[in-house]
Structures are given as structure tokens and as C-alpha cells.
Amino acid sequence: MSRRRYGYSLRCILLLSLLVAAASCQQGEDPEDPGAESTNTDSAKLEQAASRSAATSTPPSGSRIDRAQLVQLVGDRVPAAVGQSCPTLNVVCAPQVFAATTACGSFSDTCDTTGTQSGVLVDFICLNINGNATCTAIAEQTPVTAGCTRVTNGVSCGSPASCSAPFCLAFSDECDEDASQVRNCQAAGVCSNGVCNQPVTQQVVGTCVRDTDGMSCASGGCANGRSGTCNTGDCTCLVVGCDSPASACPQF
Numbered sequence: 631m632s633r634r635r636y637g638y639s640l641r642c643i644l645l646l647s648l649l650v651a652a653a654s655c656q657q658g659e660d661p662e663d664p665g666a667e668s669t670n671t672d673s674a675k676l677e678q679a680a681s682r683s684a685a686t687s688t689p690p691s692g693s694r695i696d697r698a699q700l701v702q703l704v705g706d707r708v709p710a711a712v713g714q715s716c717p718t719l720n721v722v723c724a725p726q727v728f729a730a731t732t733a734c735g736s737f738s739d740t741c742d743t744t745g746t747q748s749g750v751l752v753d754f755i756c757l758n759i760n761g762n763a764t765c766t767a768i769a770e771q772t773p774v775t776a777g778c779t780r781v782t783n784g785v786s787c788g789s790p791a792s793c794s795a796p797f798c799l800a801f802s803d804e805c806d807e808d809a810s811q812v813r814n815c816q817a818a819g820v821c822s823n824g825v826c827n828q829p830v831t832q833q834v835v836g837t838c839v840r841d842t843d844g845m846s847c848a849s850g851g852c853a854n855g856r857s858g859t860c861n862t863g864d865c866t867c868l869v870v871g872c873d874s875p876a877s878a879c880p881q882f
Contacts, residue, residue: 692753692770700752700767703729709754711765716756723765724754734778740787741821747778787826788819798838804847805860811836 700708709724716723730749737745750769757766793815801809812832819828847865849858856867 692750692768694757695752695767695769697767700729703731704752709765712754712767714765716763716765719756719758719763721756722754723756726754727752728774728776729769730776730778731773734780737780739826740785741782741824741826743779743782743824745778745780746775748773748775750774782821782824785821786819787821788828789816791818792816793833796835801840803865804845805842805863805865807840807842807863809838810834811838 695703697708697713700712704727707727709727711724728749729752730747732748734745734747737743750771750773753768753770754765755768756763758764759766793813796811796813799810799812801807812834814830814832816828816830819826821827842860843862845860847858847860849865849867852858852867856869858865859868860866861868
């Protein structure tokens with residue numbers, strides 16, 4: 631009887647040993663795949679970190695955009711960190727940028743260099759993407775308006791080139807018998823530093839002539855009955871009432 635009991639106990643011990651060994655194989659690591667535990671552990675840590683961060687920090691609401699879309703929106707202003715790994719979930723991983731959705735417009739005139747355009751702000755947040763902490767672009771939902779600039783130097787503006795009707799410049803004095811005939815000409819407008827530049831020049835096109843002989847003029851040197859009288863363009867002192875040609879009248 632004792633031999634039977636001893637055999638039965640030995641068989642129980644052997645069965646328990648096999649069960650323990652099987653459980654160890656299912657729960658232990660694969661000796662031929664040392665990286666398996668590391669991958670699973672990293673993913674678990676990342677999810678735990680996400681849960682902890684979510685409790686204290688909330689990512690901005692908006693649409694996630696990939697790098698190709700971001701390049702179309704902001705060109706070479708894409709931060710280098712986008713798409714790269716980041717250390718802390720739900721934390722800003724690159725500076726915010728403005729992504730224009732309309733062309734620069736609302737200029738006051740042809741030469742104005744400052745306008746406005748509509749767009750959205752893009753935030754860069756460290757998010758859990760497929761089990762990896764990745765710096766991700768998030769486009770905010772509310773449109774905004776921002777200032778923008780353009781270059782207008784050399785752009786045509788204003789009215790076409792034109793010239794006024796000819797006119798006489800002022801005579802130098804009351805006896806002067808000729809003066810320049812001119813016209814003002816305005817060049818075609820060209821933008822320069824935000825202003826329409828249309829220079830005006832004066833062109834001489836002829837001479838204006840008049841006859842002033844015998845006209846009274848103001849001469850401070852006349853005396854003894856003589857008065858200032860225009861003579862060949864000059865103011866001279868002649869005898870009052872002299873009807874002879876100016877050259878024959880007595881002069882002082």
C-alpha cells in the first residue's frame with residue numbers, strides 16, 4: 631500500500647513540474663528574439679505616458695496634416711522636427727506657423743506693398759502615431775487673417791505719359807519783350823517704394839514775343855521832367871511828351 635501511495639505522489643509531483651514549465655514558456659521571453667520584449671514594453675510605456683499627459687495637457691482641436699500637405703501650405707517653412715520622434719507626448723515640438731489659404735490681397739492701390747490674407751495656424755504637437763511619439767502638424771479649425779507683403783517696384787501705375795498745352799513763362803520785367811514758351815510733360819507712372827512716381831519735366835518749345843516800346847516803366851533814376859519809358863526792351867528816362875522816336879528823344 632505504501633508503495634502505491636509513493637508512486638501516486640511521484641506522478642503528481644511530475645505533472646505539477648510539467649505545468650509550471652509550460653506556463654514559464656508562455657510567459658517568458660523568446661531567447662531567439664531579444665527585441666520582442668523591448669518593442670512591447672516601449673509601446674506600453676508610450677500608451678501609459680499618453681494617458682498621463684492627457685490628464686494634464688490637451689492637444690489643440692483641428693485636423694492632422696501630413697508633411698506633403700504641410701509643404702504645399704507653408705513651403706520651406708516646414709520645421710525640421712516634423713515627422714521626427716519627440717520626447718514628451720502632447721507637448722509642443724516646434725514653433726507655430728501661419729499657413730495661407732488665400733493669395734495676398736486687399737491692397738489700397740497699385741503700388742501698395744502691404745495687404746492681408748486668410749489662413750490657419752498650424753501647431754506642432756508630439757502625438758502617439760502608430761505607437762511612436764512623433765512631432766505632428768495640427769491645423770487649427772478657426773480661420774485667421776494675417777498681414778502680407780508684395781514687391782511693386784517697377785510696376786506701371788497712374789496715368790499714361792502726357793504733356794500740357796504750351797504757355798509763356800513770366801517776362802523778366804515790364805519792358806522785357808521775349809520769354810520762353812514751355813510745356814509741362816508728365817512721364818508714365820512707375821511704382822517705387824510703395825508710391826506711384828510720375829515725374830514732371832518742363833520742355834522749352836518756343837519763344838513768346840511782345841512789343842513794349844513807349845510803355846511806362848518804373849525807373850528810380852529819372853529826373854528833370856523825364857519819366858521811365860520802355861525802349862527796345864529796357865526802361866529808359868525820356869522827356870515827357872516827346873513824340874519823336876525813342877532814339878531821338880533827349881535822354882538823361
